Amino acid sequence: NAGVTQTPKFQVLKTGxxxxxxxxxxxxxxxxxxxxxxxxxxxxxxxxxxxxGTTDKGEVPNGYNVSRLNKREFSxxxxxxxxxxxxxxxxxxxxxxxxxxxxxxxxxxxxx
Amino acid sequence: AQSVxxxxxxxxxxxxxLVLLRCNYSSSVPPYLFWYVQYPxxxxxxxxxxxxxxxxxxxxxxxxxxxxxxxxxxxxxxxSAHMSDAAEYFCAVNTFNQFYFGTGTSxxxxx
Numbered sequence: 001n002a003g004v005t006q007t008p009k010f011q012v013l014k015t016g017x018x019x020x021x022x023x024x025x026x027x028x029x030x031x032x033x034x035x036x037x038x039x040x041x042x043x044x045x046x047x048x049x050x051x052x053g054t055t056d057k058g059e060v061p062n063g064y065n066v067s068r069l070n071k072r073e074f075s076x077x078x079x080x081x082x083x084x085x086x087x088x089x090x091x092x093x094x095x096x097x098x099x100x101x102x103x104x105x106x107x108x109x110x111x112x
Numbered sequence: 113a114q115s116v117x118x119x120x121x122x123x124x125x126x127x128x129x130l131v132l133l134r135c136n137y138s139s140s141v142p143p144y145l146f147w148y149v150q151y152p153x154x155x156x157x158x159x160x161x162x163x164x165x166x167x168x169x170x171x172x173x174x175x176x177x178x179x180x181x182x183x184x185x186x187x188x189x190x191x192s193a194h195m196s197d198a199a200e201y202f203c204a205v206n207t208f209n210q211f212y213f214g215t216g217t218s219x220x221x222x223x
Contacts, residue, residue: 004155031209040121042202042215043156050209090155092211098163099144099206103155 002026006091006104013081013111021076021107023091031094032074033101034058034066036087043090049074081111114139116203118214126222131175131190133217135203138184144206145186147177149199150216156202162186173197193221 007022025032030051035043045058049068063085065077074093078085088108092101119134137143144163148156160171167179173196177188186203198221203214 033211035213040215043213045210048210092156094206094209094211096209098161099209099211100146100158100161101148101156101204101206101211103148103157105155106153 004104025093029093116214133188146204
């Protein structure tokens with residue numbers, strides 16, 4: 001009963017470096033999401049994927065790319081990290097109906 | 113566009129007192145509604161959800177919420193606060209397969 005697994009849990013990057021955040025779910029959900037959480041701003045959607053092979057931009061997609069590798073996995077890539085991307089990142093998955101988001105434990109990313 | 117408003121970013125209650133966390137939403141279609149709880153350095157966990165049927169929804173840890181369509185509200189309540197309830201609470205709506213979250217309410221429980 002792993003649910004949603006995110007790696008890594010912590011990461012420090014220098015400005016301009018790249019990295020990929022990994023997310024996998026074992027609940028056979030069609031929908032997957034990437035959010036960032038910043039103090040006082042709640043969760044903001046970066047990208048989501050309604051099904052394998054499809055991705056769509058959310059509220060704050062600039063500076064990020066995603067890949068829905070298969071039904072289980074949805075990765076988030078920062079091509080050139082900036083200090084403004086310092087945040088906690090959460091991956092979530094959900095069935096279509098009825099929907100219910102299941103979250104990973106988060107990745108705490110610091111860009112210096 | 114959908115939006116979720118949580119009134120009060122910080123709420124303090126005494127142990128044993130009523131907990132009331134407010135949530136209002138805007139939605140062009142009947143939404144699915146959720147409350148999630150987040151403990152420090154953890155992910156979000158589902159407290160309760162409204163999908164269809166009874167408008168009073170009971171969740172884990174003694175929490176409940178009532179969907180009031182006329183008021184576009186989904187307030188969270190618990191009759192008696194416990195120290196372990198101290199956490200961040202998020203209201204969310206889902207329409208067209210997208211989740212929209214409020215900015216959160218931090219609950220402090222005073223002994």
